[in-house]
Amino acid sequence: MEPLVDIVIEDDRWQAFGLETLAEPAVxxxxxxxxxxxxxxTLCLMGCNDxxxxxxxGDFRGKAKPTNVLSWPSEERGADAGEVPDLPDPGAADDPESLGDIAISYDTCAREAAEAGKPMADHVTHLIVHGLLHLLGYDHIRAVDGDLMESTEVRILARLGLSDPY
Known part of the structure; x- marks a missing residue:
């Protein structure tokens, strides 16, 4: 089966960590x-640093600080408040639908996992799922949408045997 996730490694620690082995099962x-x-x-996941x-x-959100994960959907897929976004249709096998791009920072992920006392692999898996849901039109700007996104994340993580991160 073709990989769903195109991995771009900009920080070698991600290669040693095994970002690719977490990404495919999460997606x-x-x-x-x-x-x-x-x-x-298909989607692209870039492993980078702070x-x-x-x-x-800074460039895309106007925020002068590092963050754990960023996402750039290929299309706007938002929904009305509290509604599940319209999910995309798949492309052909030789021309898959691109969902967009995700960037994840090793430094912030490692720090957050240590502060929360949880395995970094669990935290990174959660953030990959979180970023993917953003590509699919989920967001957490409004509380009702945040609740929907979080409950969806919890169900997905449970499929992977991971506990509720919230």
Whole structure:
């Protein structure tokens, strides 16, 4: 089966950590929970560091600080308050639908996992799922949408045997 996730490593610590081994199962679990087929979609996940994500956060969100994960959906897929976003249709096997791009910072992930006393792999898996849901139109700007996004994340993580991160 073709990989769903194109991995771009900008910080070698992600290679040693095994970002790719976490990404595929996380995305596949999310697709299963949402009823999306595994074939016909692709996305890009970039593993970077705080310096790079700081630059991206400044450029795209106007925020002068690093963050754990950023996402850039290929299309606007938002929904009305509290509604599940319209999910995309898959592309052809030789021309999959691009969902967009996600960037994740090693430094911030490692720090947050240590502060929360949880395995970094669990935290990174959660953030991959979180970023993917943003690509699919979920957000947490309004409280009702945040509740929907969090409950969806919890169900996806449960499929992977991970506990509620909230």
């Amino acid at each position: 596949r679990a999310a697709f299963a929970e949402l009823g999306l087929p595994e074939a016909g979609f 310096a790079r994500i700081l630059e991206l956060n």
